[in-house]
Amino acid sequence: MALLLAAAVALALVYTQTQWLSPLKQKAIDVATPLYWLSNLPREMSAWSQQRLVPKEQLLQENEALRTELLIQQHRVQQMAAVVAENTRLRQLLNSADKLENRVLVAELIGVAPDPMLHRILVNRGLVDGVYIGQPVVDAQGLVGQVVEVGENSSWVILITDTSHALPVQINRNGARLVAEGRGNLYQLGLRHVPNNFDIQEGDLLVSSGLGKRFPNGYPVAVVESIKPDKSSPWAEVVAKPLAELNRNRHVLLVFEEAPQLSRDGAAKPEPASAPPPATSTSGSSASSSSSSSASSAASSSGKPPRPGHRLTPPPVTPTTAAAPRGEGPKPAGAGQ
């Protein structure tokens, strides 16, 4: 009895305080995945029947709506090419590093951690797809979270609303930097240490700032929901609402950071609009944050002077941007885990 209890406590201590169990954790995901898949089966079946058993008129109508939406999105993507080229030229003028172009991989959600305080989801991509720990995860609306454990064919993603998670963000309007932390509520992010007289308004868009070196910058994260100045303390109580559909999405995008695929004259390569590969697409920025990426990059680059020792010759068009200067020294990575 006492032995078993001691073993459990010892196991928990080893699990939380050391890295010794990491290879086992990876195996554990592979063990747990079939169970989640099995528990998800009824939902899969109902989704399947909902897809198959619909009247023809409804399908036609949906088809029409999707075509219209595709047309609008393609129109935006056309403008994106020009904007990306212009952005690259401007960044060269400013002598700052090129923005990373992101490749994304579509992942399907196969499970949710049952503990309501543990905001984690299980997705169906793992080591074989090149998923790595710390990889950012987004959906069509905004930032979702990051990968914390990777198995062979599946991985656990921690959501930005988890109590152990925080990430560095920027107000899109003025570039002010803040830290958004999870509070265990899927509809709330808390903003720490916002002075009472800070320039922040309800409805401000918060985008990831990229300062934690974990998330790429410019992804929309949340919208400021309420600001309550507190006269008795220097900090106001600010709450933001995450933009990503954290408890409604069935598909998420895993973001791979890569060097930009630009040709010599700085123009973006033409996007293969038709017949993309089945799961991956090469246009991460256009898929997720077409509206805010240009504005946020301008905001982030304007607020940061080039580093003192930075060379003055223009950087090559395709530099190794992995170690590119980001203006300021390394901030404490707010990202938990």
Place this chain on the structure above:
Amino acid sequence: MNISEGLFGLLAAASILLALLLSIVDLPQQYVWLRPELVCLVVLYWVLYTPQRIGLGIAWLVGLAQDVVEASVWGAHALALCLVAYIVQASYQRLCAHSPWQQCFWVFVLVGIHQIFVNWMQGLEGFAGPISFVMLPTIISALCWPLLVRVLHQLRGHYHLT
């Protein structure tokens, strides 16, 4: 005798596995606080009515399996399940004398202990649940107890397992 033992093992394993499956079924966000601790209840049942077969070791292993599957701190459920299994094993004769409805109160206390210890161990990784997180599943679990006892009694009676 051997066949009966095999059947017993099969039934116990199947019930625990089913409870584990039901404990990870994706629930809508507003109902997620109402999920009963089914694995704990099923283990309590087997320890209470067949203490000669299901003991602390199995409870510990089931708890570890639950930790692995639910991605909680490893050892949290193992510790909690082992602890409540020990309490039940120490007092199963008195508990068996009660009707399932009266046992509800015992189960409420036992699942409450289970929840508190799981929550405490989760705290090692920085999670802290509000008090409703401990209370609501405990109440629901206690209310589920008579139903669970009835179903498992019927199954055992059907296969003449003791």
